[in-house]
Amino acid sequence: MTEEELVRRYGAMVFNLALRLTGNRADAEDLAQESLLKAVRGWASFRGEADPGSWVYRITANAWKNQLRSKSKWGLGRFLSLDGWKDEKPFEVAGDDPLPEAGVEAAEKKRLIEEALEALTPEERAVLVLRDLDDVPYADIAKILDIPLGTVKSRLARARDVLAQKLAPEEDRSVP
């Protein structure tokens, strides 16, 4: 696999993972760009001991953790700065482009998904994205996010439960 193929294959997933970890589009673009650049630069020294996807996702997760650490380190500066209290919308995913899906139903599904994701923690969203968008095995998710296997299972179960409540609510079986 060349660097171009690596970006083509995993670029979208890295962006989606970054989006769900950061919770906003601007930070996700920065994180995805940083992670993909690191992956491209390190690709020559990648020995193939892990799945390339897991390797790229781990780079993304680590870059996100570093960003968080750095933000918390400078948290006091932000607190003191005049624009430190700008009202940030926690989950702004819509870009300038029109919705790729046509139709009201698709837009509604998208809205419900975003609502469900807002109710989850970044770590729960990350597990959901890795498993349900790219079928990453549980053991690999545990390594990527550096968490125990049991935590992968519990986070995924909660994320799916919240998503199912929004997208496939339980039918009302009560008799009128």
Add this chain to the structure above:
Amino acid sequence: MSHELNKEELSAYIDGELTPARQAELVVHLGGCQGCAAYVERLKKARVEFKTHGVEKVPAKVLAAVKPRSRMKVLVPVLAALVGLFMLTGIAFKRFLPGLFSQIQGMISGAANEMGK
């Protein structure tokens, strides 16, 4: 009906991440438990919806910023710049140091003649 299933286990079940023995037990259980079977169906449906509508397109500017440049794309402009620099140096020599230019030209011609013998 009493059973020991939980949502975590049903979630792992749809991924085939349980032990083969437990997976088989659940297959049997789901055949007779409407509540668990309905929950599994809801999870599967939500997963399909998420895969269909939950993917965001990666912005072109992100891809453009990380686009790996091929060696040829780097080499060609560098070579062109070197050739241009060489030619400009030659022109400058001929114009501002004509004596030195003729001397170098003579040396090159001499060397070429020697090689031709």
